[in-house]
Amino acid sequence: MEMSGARQATTAWRRGACPTLAAPMPTGDGLLARLRPRDAALPLSLARAVLLAAGRHGSGLVEITARGSLQVRGLTARSAADFADDVAQSGFPLAQGPAVEISPLSGLDRQALADGQAMAQRLRAVLAEEEAGSSGFTDRLAPKLSIVIDEGGQADLSGLIADLRLVAEAAERWRLFLGAQDAGLFDAQGAVVAVRASLRALAQLGRAARGRDLDPATLTLPALEAATPEKPAEPENEPGAETGALQGQGRAPEMKRGSARQSPRPEAVTLVGPIDLGPGDRLTRSFALGLGFAFGQARAADLIAFLELAEAEGAAELRLAPDHGLIVAPLGEAALRRLMARAEALGFITRPDNPARAVAACAGRPACASACLDTKGIAAQAAERLAPLLDGSVRLHVSGCPKGCAHPRAAALTLVGGPAQERLGLVLEGQAADAPSIALDVSDLNGALTRLSRCVSGARLAGESARACLRRLGPAGIAAALQQG
Incomplete structure (x- = not known):
């Protein structure tokens, strides 16, 4: 039986499996390899060695994913x-098996x-033990x-x-949360036992x-304590947040700070x-950038140039962070300020209010064979023109095709490419795969x-966010x- 046109289109835009170092993914600019580090901290010398190899063997373009992995583009x-x-000779600590993710500030x-x-070490040991006891687990x-x-620290x-979330x-x-379901409060050993039981149940289900x-x-x-019966309220879909119903998506529910159920964090x-x-051991304040x-x-x-400057200022380690970021530490206050200025001169974002932080863009054309847009160029235009709207309430997604790889969830505004390269769609409060609300001319x-x-800007009421205004x-x-001259 032949697939219908709609079914064929859906299949054509389906997102594939994640690339790895051993199995890179074909893209428009060659192969893309992803490195997921096992450890929170990487020595700066090790990070530089991997980046030098990326420049030597790839196109010289690198990315950090939304979950804090390093991607290298343009490989053959x-x-x-x-x-x-x-990478193997460098000693880069590649993570194996299911992702066990911790705060990028862990240990600092x-x-x-x-x-x-x-x-994390205990849970990775659980996975290794289950695999050893049941091959193919x-x-x-x-x-x-x-x-x-x-x-329970400063990193959100x-x-x-x-799928499984432990919150201290x-x-x-x-x-422990299973998706968004509260499974109860445990001591440290009980938490390990509970995660093991949950993993075994998932393996049985397939x-x-x-x-x-x-x-x-x-x-x-x-x-130690039964699951709370309260169902958390669904949060607003703000920049950096995962969207969708909590029960269905596994986003962390809001925890009441300072309540009887949780120590103040x-x-x-x-x-x-x-x-x-x-303050550190000598009571001098320490910083990360x-x-x-x-x-x-x-x-x-x-x-590489930035990491050399960071090392000269006393930093010793690099940490990849969620939401496409990285962190270098430790730094004294004076060194921090000097390094910030040098990072900005190299084109990196060092300020939370930079409008570009509110814009998610995929690799785009020509880097991705599926893309119909120069997403990076459009993202730069949009960050400049829409800066008054990017007040923290609006997330803009620029996607070269309906797959939506850069932001696979709803956004306040999405610009998406399609078969007609001179046109792009504007999706309001939706995903790249949704039907556009408005069609725009690229020119x-x-x-x-x-x-x-x-x-x-003209329609916003006093105290109203840009997103609330867009919805209104x-x-x-x-x-x-948009039709006005």
């Missing part, structure tokens, strides 16, 4: 093998409630299954979708099963710009974005504004 079949050999954050690195788990460990991991409430108290498919009531879990910090790590890449991409040579994009910015105007009001 031959150079990909050479790059993998260089003196305000963390628990030791996320120690818990990890192959029976979902390919993209993830375990997130939130140690709630935007990372997780005290040094030896962990709350590769299509995710954490949200488990029912805590059917598992034998040594909880520090306020979350933005992982771009200065990060105060607090978080960087962002403009539209998720940077040149390896620029990053008039600057004018359209300027009119949209003026329309929203709706597709009809926005379309009318």
Whole structure:
């Protein structure tokens, strides 16, 4: 039986499996390899060695993914093998098996409630033991299954979708969530036992099963406290947050700070710009510097230059961070300020209010064979023209095709390419695969974005966010504004 046109289109735009170092993914500019580090911290010398290899064997373009992995672009079949050999010789600590993710500040954050690195080691040991006891155990788990460990520190991991999530409430108290379902409070050993039981249940259900498919009531879990019956309210879809119903997507529910159920935890910090790590052993304050890449991409040579400057200022390690960022540490206050200025001169983002941080863009044309747009160029135009709208409430997604790889969830505004290269769609409050609300001419994009910015700026009520204004105007009001000369 032949597939219908709609079914064929859906299949053509389907997102594939994640690339790895051993199995790079074909793209429009060659092969793309992804390196997922096992450890939170990488020595600067090791990071430089890998980046030098990326420049030697690839196109020189590197990316950090939304979950904090390093991607290297422009490899060939031959150079990909050479790059993998260089990475192996460097000693880069590649993670194996299902993702076990911790705070990028783990080990540095003196305000963390628990030791996320120690818990990660225990859970990786569980996975290894289960694989040793039942060959093929990890192959029976979902390919993209993830375990997130939130140690209750300054880094906010709630935007990372997780199948299993441990959230520290005290040094030896962990709350387990299966998807978004609260499975109860455990001591450290009980949390390990509960995660093992959950993984075994998922393996029995098969590769299509995710954490949200488990029912805590059917598992034998040594909880200190039963799961809370409250259903968390669905959060607003703000920049950096994962969207979708909590029950269905596995986003972390909001935890009440300072409540009887949870020890007070520090306020979350933005992982771009200065990060105060607090006083050290000698009571001198220590800092980290978080960087962002403009539209998720940077040149390896620029990053190497930055790391050399960071090392000269006393930094010793690099940490990859969620939401396409990286962190270098430790730094004194004077060194931090000097390094920020040098990073900005190299084109990196060092300030949380930079409009480019609110724009997610895929590799685009010509880097991706599926793309119909020069997404990086359009993203730069949009960040400039729509800057008044990018107030923290609006996330803009620029996608070269309906797959939506850079932001596979709903955004306030999405510009998406399609078969007609001179046209692009504007999706309001949706995903790249959704039907566009408005069609735009690429040749008039600057004018359209300027009119949209003026329309929203003029229509905003006192105290109203740009996103709330966009919702109030709706597709009809926005379309009318875009049609004005």
